Amino acid sequence: MNFRPPYRHLRRLVNQFKKLPGIGEKGAWRMSVYIATASPKLARELAKALISVTERMRICSLCYNLAEGDLCWICADDSRDRSKICVVQSVIDILHVEQIGVYKGLYHVLGGVISPWEGVTPEHLNISALMKRIEKGVEEVILGLSSTAEGEATSQYLYKILKEKVKVTKLAKGLPIGIEVEFLDDISLSEAFKRREEM
């Protein structure tokens, strides 16, 4: 909102909340007012949880996922298929894929995508660590990057440097489930046509 109520402490909290993903001005005010009117226990426990996360969470030394020890829970799990690595942009993507439970291999968090406009070059991403990992018995690298222009360009870049060393696949494209063709964007629809399958 454009209007700024003269609350010094409350506005400081609003400004902090606004730094979080998915939180706009309105949501930040709503959360802040809720905290200011709720029992102080709520704010204290949230503050404690925040501090414990910054003190205890680390980055997995193998795949760059979030970890509470040296390795993340996926890299530390002996039952995972170590011959497959799925390359994702960020930690949150791992949670999404794990949630659906279709994949039992390992991951590699790239830390973003190549974006000349934002000054992100391959050197800014965790690519050299990925190259080292594939030397140790990895059979397939699955590129699980976004289907944006930058995601596609990054997939192409990785494909070029990986293809001589390992099998490289990427996620299938097409009609998302549960969407009406009427509302599908042009590019997705054209891709879905090109990749049409026999029934």
Next chain:
Amino acid sequence: MNFRPPYRHLRRLVNQFKKLPGIGEKGAWRMSVYIATASPKLARELAKALISVTERMRICSLCYNLAEGDLCWICADDSRDRSKICVVQSVIDILHVEQIGVYKGLYHVLGGVISPWEGVTPEHLNISALMKRIEKGVEEVILGLSSTAEGEATSQYLYKILKEKVKVTKLAKGLPIGIEVEFLDDISLSEAFKRREEM
């Protein structure tokens, strides 16, 4: 998400975030992962802002709005029209009304609405303080409660106990601006018909 990644510290933060209004499981994970992968400064500043809000924010001794001193910034403002009190459910409603700038009177935060199902009776709301306030030169009480069944019942209750002492008005009902009639709910549409105005 139903899937629970085995992160002890991160999940503790997720569970705290989920207590805030408008934050679901997915949003809470997104915010928590963001904090865990960002600079620790972000979490520390958010924690500090949380603590300062609980230590410094108070409830206005007159209207129950949030305050940083004894009175809130509205009750402390001599330029406000002290002959009008707008009764609202919560502090956040004051921010909404202030944002649009159409009202220059005072407020009174009820702290909810009467809800037999949730065990909220008139005694749980800031009603006796409102009755005391109207004895001091108040000419109009504007009921700005929700147009839900419980909000309407609370407005009726307040009207009954206020009508002998002061002029009582409530917010107009009708078609919200910018909505297509096609998508308006039945009750609102029927109210809009009943209250139709000459052009």
